[in-house]
Amino acid sequence: MLSFNLLVGVCLGYVCLLFLVAFAAEKRARAGKAGWLRSPVVYTLSLSIYCTGWTFYGAVGNAARSGLEFVTIYLGPTIVMIGWWVILRKLVRIGRTQRITSIADLISSRYGKSTSLGVLVTLLAVVGTTPYIALQLQSVTLAFGVFGGPSRDGNATAVWVAIGLALFTVIFGTRSLDANERHHGVVIAIAVEAVVKLVALCALGVFVVWGVAGGPGDAAQLIEASPISQWDMQPDRWVTLTFLSATAFLCLPRMFQVLVVENSDERHLATASWAFPLYLLLISLFVVPIAVVGLAVMPAGANPDLFVLTVPLAFDREGLAMLSFLGGFSAATSMVIVAAIALSTMVSNHIVMPIWLNARSGGATVSGDVRHVVLLSRRISIAGILALGYIYYRYSGGGAALAAMGLIAFVGVSQVLPALIGGIFWRGATRIGAGLGVAIGFAVWLYTLFLPSFGEGVVFPASIYEVGPWGIWLLRPQALFGIEGMDPLVHAVFWSLALNMAAFFIGSLLSFPRPLERLQGATFVNIYRYSDSTRGWGQSFVEAEDLLVMAQRILGAGDAQALFVRVAAEQGKRGYLPDVTPEFLDLLERELSGSVGAATAHAMLGQLTGGVTVSVEDLMRVADETAQMMEQRIQLEAKSGELEITARQLRDANEKLTQLSVQKDAFLSQISHELRTPMTSLRAFSEILMDSEKMAGSERKRYSSIIHDETLRLTRLLDDLLDLSVLENGQVTLNTQPVTVSAVLDRAIGATQSRDEANSLRIIRERDREDVTLVTDPDRLAQVFINVVSNAQKYCDAATPELRISVSAVGDRVVVDLIDNGSGIPKDSQSMIFEKFARLSDQRAAGGAGLGLAICREIMVRLGGGIDYLPGQGGAAFRVTLPQALAAAA
């Protein structure tokens, strides 16, 4: 007997291999080298998740029990692949162009983004898929049981399998949020599993035919002799099962996932249309021989579902049994993984996200937030779905035959078919009709098939099958409306789909579609027309009025109406409603983008025109965009604030430069004037002296002294200019030392009086208050006082000119006021006396160059103080302020 531990080891090794394959594929896809990962062969192999553990184990069991009935399971998809090509191609085209993420998304989008329909289909899918997942858990558990013996705890095995599958699915199914919901790693892994299960079954078949039976001829004889050859076809069941498997192939969430969502190229469908039926043929080729040989060699009562394992074991072919086990394991796990991905997408997009977005509405959504929530909700959904599958496995009649459970699930999901097919071929189908149909079909399925499957007395009391609920005979679950004698499955399929379709058609005919629904309907039904326009807005059936209503909401009524009137006028129309041309839609999209962002604008227009639908990913992008726009607006505001400041600084600097330039020009012009004036005198008198030889001695002396004075004046002017230039721009070396104000004033007054003794300016001082010690440059300070005093000498127009000097200390600052008793400086001139060459014109005779006070101002700045004109003191009044101790740095 094969060791159970070895089996577990091989299993883990196999799973590790799948992990590696999936990782490698994801890595390649990420690096942009998807290439062969997306070949038609891989696509075809990925479709083989149709062949689950049920097909692997159950088909043989089914053949052993019901003869060729198992063929219907393969016949349905074959018919779909070959005959219903039109439906498949349309589904794939819609899925790709409308960015459909699941079958619930497709139904919901088609019927005007109906949330309730999305929820309904999601619920249906979850309920319909749960038994199927349970089935896979059961098949794996049973298989383990074959190797581990009956003493093994089946429930524990199922738990570990469920947990393992959940982990794998979470890791590879929710790695990233791809707008297209494609999972390269998962697809490659299931393609590998598809090969493993095909090889396993074929190897077993070859062994059985050639190794056990002794060749094809002997095998045929065995079959002839077996009960299977006695099988009579039940036409109603045959047709029903074929139809059911065909429907399931289209409607199962996992099939939709691989068929439509994971499809990367529509042309792959062409390859799959012959390759997939071929795959089905190969995998079903040896089902009958295995069943026949199993019946022949196994003891009576052996579970035919497990023949693929027990037959090789009976012949001690442990390697073959191991391969078979891996084949079955592959079949079961690949189905569970894809189903969990498909269902988690549906649950998260149609149930969790709408609730979350609603709850969060109003609050600012931070970028990345949404993605985090989506991923989390998908992961939890995956875990939840597998947990549901386990619970169903645990509490349903665990002994029920596998095939029966599979069929029950098939009938459940096939309830989507009318809404699906009607939706893509019939524009008249409405949300009400689809909702009614799905809901009624779902209810009938629950009542007639799903709930009774738990066994009599579990959900319904046994009496209900005999007399009906509340004694209503017509409503017996397995004989609705009194029609008896039908196979329960056929009965359920018939009534659920009949009532479903009736409700769908009647509901659709009696209700009116909303505008969005009508537009979506047009898009889906005429998908080839829509998807062929590659860029911009194609033909659309949207009314200008609908666009105006939307535009008004976003742009404001006035702006929107103005825009529409303008476009209408450009088209030569009067009024508010222009023709809806692609150019107009482009223009409108641009206008809306300005207000709400590009993704939102595109999504809104797309919804109205039916050109594009809005997926949850779109909504997320919109949410992201809103957050980004808010962020950008804040940044922009900050930036524009900065820019404004910079601009203002530049403006100020420019003004200053212009001012400086003007000042420089004026200054040069002034200097020129101030230099030319004395030079004019020099030239004139020197020429006079040169050509007047017979000039009187006194005259000659007088003119010579004019020349002398003008030379001094020029020298003084140049000295002042240099002084000012150094003070303004150069490095001024201050010779700071302690000195009393009194001493500085003595020096200044001495200097002025020695220069012009004739001047009779009387200086009044308060010596007792002048004994303030300063740390400053005494020479420079004296220069300032000299200037002010000599100005008083020159300009004081009083009869007995006086200059009053008072000193006071305010805090650590010393203030020296020098006030004469003249008429002072006119008010409108006061502001300019410290400017260069601001010598007031009527005082020109005094002979200064007009730089004195400008120099004083510069000196005082250097000394850390200032000089100001004090108005309202009677005469000209200057206040010199300076710190008691000049900071060393200056």
Add this chain to the structure above:
Amino acid sequence: MGGRVLLIEDEPNIIEAIRFILSRDGWAVDVHSDGATALEAVAKRNPDLVILDVMLPNKSGYDILADLRADPETEALPVLMLTARGQSKDREMAERIGVSRFMTKPFSNAEVLNSVRELAGQ
């Protein structure tokens, strides 16, 4: 010889120099030093020629010249302008207003004398 010249100038040394040069040549020189009352001085003295400084207290030489040219009595009066502002734009400005001759300080005495002789019609 012997025409009347009105010198409108405020720089004492320059006044003295010009007065000396022209007097020596036989011209009667009147002096006026304020811009604001220059027009009245012209009307009162009725000179054959005006020598006009640009930078005058209270009213610029340009303004005085413009007023002279606007008055029919004085529109043909020869005006010799002297200025310490030697830029070409000053000359252009003076010529636009209608100056008879424009000279930049420092000037040569002979040049001034010749100009006065020419402009005063000898």
